């Protein structure tokens with residue numbers, strides 16, 4: 001059985017480990033912690049062995065640690081790195097490459113320049129096959145993953161008819177669990193947001209995508225405002241919506257009024273971590289004006305990348321076909337069922 005280590009147990013690492021520990025094809029050999037805090041015991045009570053950096057062992061003496069990260073990686077097939085932005089690159093250089101271990105990196109890393117962790121930014125909807133045979137691959141961030149799920153079906157259907165995509169990312173300030181992180185009473189704008197280049201890394205650098213990003217004081221998802229301009233007249237809205245009907249990880253909602261309402265419903269339905277793991281098109285906000293279709297969709301910031309990591313893990317470890325990997329991920333994530341539950345609750349009245 002393949003051995004997987006999850007390095008980092010924050011918003012993303014804790015979710016990935018909780019979901020994939022139920023995968024009978026792999027063994028989660030442990031999780032990496034870097035601060036001696038209450039999350040160490042939480043990880044242990046969730047059934048994980050906790051490993052810490054060699055040079056910080058002493059600060060964990062009051063916890064039941066299973067050993068050091070350096071040592072556990074000597075017998076490991078793949079690491080899912082879930083460290084804070086930029087640390088994935090350092091871990092690659094200091095740990096994974098010297099030990100010749102395959103690794104998945106998260107969206108805070110980059111595929112450009114000297115600090116690139118990989119030459120492939122993964123989006124299962126676009127480039128699953130390209131991950132097969134690779135050793136180091138970066139999973140796109142939540143916004144980048146979400147844009148792929150929306151833009152790719154539009155490109156496939158309308159190709160040459162498309163003129164440009166203009167998108168505003170309204171980003172959440174913090175995650176639900178980051179209760180120590182204060183939400184500042186301000187709207188911040190982001191200079192040179194990385195998300196457009198990240199999307200272009202898998203859709204092509206000439207993709208006519210123009211992006212602006214702001215950050216607002218909420219923990220409840222991201223919202224993308226997307227204008228799609230067509231060379232001539234756009235398709236009618238029901239035909240346009242139809243392309244997402246059978247899309248994986250995309251729910252079409254008609255009556256939601258805000259992101260918290262969607263998350264609260266996910267919570268009331270006992271979805272793990274209150275996550276929907278998907279994109280929600282807000283069909284009540286869809287408009288067609290002149291040559292442009294205007295749409296809004298919300299993006300479950302923490303949840304959306306978790307099934308993607310599982311799909312990518314299967315490409316790297318088992319070189320499965322997309323269909324086989326997809327089928328197996330569905331057994332853990334039940335995305336089809338969740339989509340149906342959300343769509344029924346937020347159906348047109």
Ligand SMILES: NC(=O)c1ccc[n+]([C@@H]2O[C@H](COP(=O)([O-])OP(=O)(O)OC[C@H]3O[C@@H](n4cnc5c(N)ncnc54)[C@H](OP(=O)(O)O)[C@@H]3O)[C@@H](O)[C@H]2O)c1
Nearest residue numbers: 008009010011012033034035083084106107108142301302
């Ligand atoms: N949060 C999201 O919504 C989201 C969505 C998509 C992608 N991402 C990306 O996922 C990555 C992780 O983000 P996150 O939100 O999960 O961060 P987070 O909640 O701050 O968690 C980071 C974790 O990494 C651990 N860590 C610290 N130094 C480390 C190192 N050198 N190597 C490995 N792990 C280390 C931390 O350990 P201690 O707590 O023990 O110090 C913590 O458990 C980032 O690249 C981020 O951009 C985040």
